Amino acid sequence: MSTTASTTAIFACNVGDIEDGESLTLEANGGIAVYRVDGEFFATSDTCTHEKWSLGEEGELEGHEVTCTLHMARFDVRTGAPLCFPATLALKKYATSIDGDKVYVHLIED
Numbered sequence: 001m002s003t004t005a006s007t008t009a010i011f012a013c014n015v016g017d018i019e020d021g022e023s024l025t026l027e028a029n030g031g032i033a034v035y036r037v038d039g040e041f042f043a044t045s046d047t048c049t050h051e052k053w054s055l056g057e058e059g060e061l062e063g064h065e066v067t068c069t070l071h072m073a074r075f076d077v078r079t080g081a082p083l084c085f086p087a088t089l090a091l092k093k094y095a096t097s098i099d100g101d102k103v104y105v106h107l108i109e110d
């Protein structure tokens with residue numbers, strides 16, 4: 001028996017809704033942070049893996065790194081990987097795509 005994962009694209013924002021170095025939070029899947037870096041969009045789970053803190057709303061984005069402003073853990077928004085303590089677990093990473101001026105985040109479904 002084999003299963004094939006498919007994805008569902010959800011609308012995140014328009015390209016012009018956030019500037020480079022900014023982010024926002026979607027309510028889908030328990031919270032998804034969307035980041036804009038040099039015109040590219042990246043998406044991860046929104047909640048810091050150390051404690052509950054929104055990275056999309058409260059994080060500070062610098063290059064491809066988002067800093068959790070509660071205890072200063074940093075994550076790579078391209079991979080979700082933690083870059084320093086106190087976070088040791090990765091954020092969930094989501095694929096993104098742009099169609100015209102609309103940005104989509106892809107959720108993996110079984």
Ligand code: FES
Nearest residue numbers: 048050051068071
């Ligand atoms: S809640 Fe993010 S570093 Fe503690």
